[in-house]
Amino acid sequence: xxxxxxxxxxxxxxxxxxxxxxxxxxxxxxxxxxxxxxxxxxxxxxxxxxxxxxxxxxxxxxxxxxxxxxxxxxxxxxxxxxxxxxxxxxxxxxxxxxxxxxxxxxxxxx
Amino acid sequence: xxxxxxxxxxxxxxxxxxxxxxxxxxxxxxxxxxxxxxxxxxxxxxxxxxxxxxxxxxxxxxxxxxxxxxxxxxxxxxxxxxxxxxxxxxxxxxxxxxxxxxxxxxxxxxxxx
Numbered sequence: 656x657x658x659x660x661x662x663x664x665x666x667x668x669x670x671x672x673x674x675x676x677x678x679x680x681x682x683x684x685x686x687x688x689x690x691x692x693x694x695x696x697x698x699x700x701x702x703x704x705x706x707x708x709x710x711x712x713x714x715x716x717x718x719x720x721x722x723x724x725x726x727x728x729x730x731x732x733x734x735x736x737x738x739x740x741x742x743x744x745x746x747x748x749x750x751x752x753x754x755x756x757x758x759x760x761x762x763x764x765x
Numbered sequence: 766x767x768x769x770x771x772x773x774x775x776x777x778x779x780x781x782x783x784x785x786x787x788x789x790x791x792x793x794x795x796x797x798x799x800x801x802x803x804x805x806x807x808x809x810x811x812x813x814x815x816x817x818x819x820x821x822x823x824x825x826x827x828x829x830x831x832x833x834x835x836x837x838x839x840x841x842x843x844x845x846x847x848x849x850x851x852x853x854x855x856x857x858x859x860x861x862x863x864x865x866x867x868x869x870x871x872x873x874x875x876x877x878x
Contacts, residue, residue: 659807661807696871697871698869700868705864743807743808745808751815752798752810752865753810753865755800755807755808755809757806758805758807
């Protein structure tokens with residue numbers, strides 16, 4: 656069974672701070688996705704990284720895929736209250752299925 | 766486009782009752798999925814379908830059945846609900862492409878007493 660462990664599980668910070676969320680596995684994935692989920696809603700795709708070592712930026716969010724395609728990180732610069740939510744990483748197994756991480760709940764206070 | 770819709774949004778069942786959750790998508794996607802989300806456990810795949818008339822088991826299929834009679838609909842059934850099936854259920858769909866980027870519905874919150 657392929658597993659994705661996310662850390663930290665919960666993060667509470669002040670507006671303007673920087674943070675990094677990690678997504679680790681012992682398995683190799685063909686690609687890795689990051690989703691954000693707000694209370695009472697379904698997850699929404701933020702980004703997909705495909706190539707080992709790839710870095711993608713989405714405004715203040717920076718996503719990196721590990722060289723061996725087993726891990727990924729999400730870095731947020733100058734967090735805003737609108738970044739509050741549950742962040743989920745998901746690895747593509749290559750068999751039409753995703754394996755989701757355990758999630759990181761982020762709370763950004765004004 | 767409505768995207769992915771789920772009905773109902775909320776439901777309370779008694780142990781042993783049955784129900785069907787309906788997922789519909791209007792994006793002509795080939796693949797559809799049912800997940801359950803429990804605190805601290807992320808999303809776990811129950812069943813999925815790679816096309817009309819096909820279904821396959823996911824990570825946690827026991828106690829659930831599914832059907833995909835039409836391409837746009839994916840039904841999840843609970844024949845005899847148990848308290849362990851109290852959860853939030855999400856449906857997702859994606860096109861048949863290289864990247865399995867999934868679009869999710871708003872979820873159904875199910876409580877089994």
